[in-house]
Amino acid sequence: MLRKITSVVAGLGMAALVLAFGGFGTAADDKKDDKTPTIKEIMAKGHKGTEAYMGKVKAAVKAEKWDDAQKYAKAMSVFGAALGKNKPKKGDADSWKTLSEKYAGDTKALFDATEKKDAKAANDALGTIGESCKACHTPHK
Ligand code: HEC
Incomplete structure (x- = not known):
């Protein structure tokens, strides 16, 4: 047997x-x-401090180092697309879907701007992302 x-x-x-x-x-x-990156990983690597991707994109756009800007903006948009695959520990699913999709769109817009070497569009997208933190942290963090 x-x-x-x-x-x-x-x-x-x-x-x-x-x-x-x-x-x-x-x-x-x-x-x-x-493995899908966790929310924490996306947040920490994406925007925690000047060594995170967002800080690197900002500095690169300012210095017009477009190769660097594209590289880090690409990383942010890949993370952005992955964010919604996670489930936050707080908040309702509909709100999370809306806000995580917005983040995916905003990071994609940033990447597109760096591809076009468009400093104004890149700074606008950085501003939009910078203003979106609290709106998502309040219900979901
Ligand atoms: C679409 C939603 C969303 C957006 C937009 C967002 N965050 Fe978060 N963030 C979260 C959630 C959810 C957590 C909690 C993660 C956890 O503890 O599991 C978090 C956690 C964090 C953390 C803590 C990470 C850690 O190591 O515990 C930092 C830092 C952070 N976010 C920074 C930012 C900054 C800066 C921005 C804007 C530039 C931002 N986040 C935009 C959803 C978002």
Whole structure:
């Protein structure tokens, strides 16, 4: 009996291996398996202090170092898109959906502005993001 179970388990294990390595492993799957960054991680790496992405984007835009600005703004927009996949510990789901989607849109607008090397649009987007912190922290933090 035990031997039979063992062989069934071993068989399943093989099937899983074949599935995993048998041509189904695409880049998209790899991406999906990546752990979604937590809200804390997005917040801390995104805007905590001058070493965070937002501070780096601000400084780079000011210095017109567009490669840097694009790199950090891209990181913010990737985080922005991931924020809504998390669930905040406070606040209702509809409000979270609205505010996290707004953050995704605002960080995307920032990235688009840096791609166009448009300092005014970039500063506007930075201003919009800077004004959005409290509106989301009050209900959700
Ligand atoms: C769409 C919602 C949203 C926006 C916009 C937002 N935050 Fe947050 N933030 C949160 C939530 C939710 C938490 C609580 C995370 C937790 O403790 O799990 C948080 C936590 C934080 C923290 C604490 C992180 C830690 O290490 O515990 C910092 C710092 C922070 N936010 C900074 C900012 C700043 C600065 C801005 C604006 C530039 C901002 N946040 C915009 C939702 C938001």
